[in-house]
Amino acid sequence: MRDELYINNQRVDMSESGINLTFRSNLLSDISKIVSNYSYTIKLPKTANNMRIIGGAVLPSSESDFPYIVHSGRVLRDGIMIVDNANVVLLSIGENIEITLSWGASSNLQELVSGNAKLRDLPFSDDTDKVVTSVLPGSSPMMPYIDWGIEINESTWNAFNHPVLTLSTIFQRIKNKYDIEIVYPESIEKIAGLCIPLTSQNVAEQNQIDEKRTFYVEKELTNNSQDRTFVQLRKDGNQYCYIGDFEELQNVGIYANHIDIVCDMDLHLIVYQEITFPYGYVVPLLFMGNEYTGETLSEEVIDTNRTLFKIKYDIQISGVDLSIEPNIEQCLRFDLIKASTLVYTSSSDNSYININPHVEDLRQGATFYFSANIPDLKLTDILKSIKNMYGLYVTTEPGKFIYHEYKEVYSKKSVAYDWSQKLVSKVNVPNTTEYRLDEIAQSNLFKYKEDDTVKGLYDGVINVNDKTLDAEREAYTSIFAGTDEYGKPSNSSYAYIPIYHYNDSGEVEYDDVEPRILYRQYNRTWRTTFIGLGWEALISEYYGSYIDFITKAKIITETIKLSPVDLKNIDLYIPVYLRQYGTYFAILEIKTGDNNLCDVKLLKL
Structure with a gap:
């Protein structure tokens, strides 16, 4: 060798x-x-x-x-x-x-599986991964029916409807980032319909940008009258500020009646004035309501002669707190001192006023951005949850992460390797025999994560009839909580996740909950359900072959002579037949040794 x-x-x-x-x-x-x-x-x-x-x-x-x-x-x-x-x-x-x-396994698969990569690390873009919350619940696959704890109607769905993130989308993003395709059995079609509801209501940085309003000062600001504000602002679209002329105060203000929350204002205004000598400077004043802000307005004499001054005012203000409400007392104004000698006023092309609202909560009609609301979950834990929910095992190929049903191993008996002639022992007794698998107990508990808002019981158990095993173990606890159903479970019921409630004053309040996983389906409208996802139902439907694996287990170790050609072509998931024992085995492990002699650990099927 x-x-x-x-x-x-x-x-x-x-x-x-x-x-x-x-x-x-x-x-x-x-x-x-x-x-x-x-x-x-x-x-x-x-x-x-x-x-x-x-x-x-x-x-x-x-x-x-x-x-x-x-x-x-x-x-x-x-x-x-x-x-x-x-x-x-x-x-x-x-x-x-x-x-x-x-x-x-490739290095990118190692990074995905063994690292701490999180769901929120996947490439989610604010340009595409967003929804408008005003979509009617059930009318969109991204906004299926979920009972959020309050009545969803025309007055509440804008603010209190939430989207879902599908497993198919997650798998596609994994492929985009890691070049790893997630493959699952076609027979378990429900995996394609699984989704994670985005139950948080976090404000994204993009929400702040969405609410920003910019106003540009008109180029020509000629005004020879007295006691008049010289700043005129363009109205840019129906959603922008209204510019009102308040005759009782003889000025023009910045009046933003579409914003009802506190905001910041940034201003950079460059104003050029021509005034006649000797009446002095005509100084623009910045007012908040009826009070002068006291901001220093820098000035620079650009040119002068015996009769005419050309003056530049560079006004820069940042972070002015302004509570915008529909009344003149809260508007921002620029006033001129009385000056009958003002000849001409103009602004530069780069004069502007920004209004930056403080967006603390998603308001009705706001955009819901996925990036700020993806649950803090590890990708490995999500992949584990699919494996455990449907009783699967996993193999890898270059660029692929593949889920399999245990029954596939049994179905391959027809193409099993016959290693009867390769078995070294001639006494028809295994080198060693073990009678139980690691980490198996008499009662193997499968649980969902605890959540105080969940009233139903969705845990399950796999029992193994072997009194020599430990009495009980926690086989798996999901990263997700179970989910109750609105109404009696049926083809028309849907998931109930009470993240909202009415307080004593009738106002809507938000409560955080543990992450959930649901099944999304279409029945005249889009809806989500937890029916069939409780552990008892999952174990009953998908765990039959796995239970066969672990019940009355026999694990033998034999010395088998495997040639380099055998090792090159080995498929670890094809069973082995040994005529000496008249039975089929699943391969668990092969350790190569000298002279092509290998220690092989086999599980009796």
């Missing part, structure tokens, strides 16, 4: 011990542990060739980045490639060069 290892397409020098590899299936693995199959640490001799390949990284003065990046590797046994597209990492250099070799 001759092993060859290539790192970055360069053949390394090997010791006589060769390479021992571990091939491990994910049939009973947690998602966080499916990152890859892996080898034991490989020790390479410190030959000149190997030192060259690692860039002389042994020297403290070396600036080689070889120890800090992942390298490509492949393994050949007797000239046959048994591992391709492996990841090689340098661990340490002592008497030998120690590396690890892992394969079976």
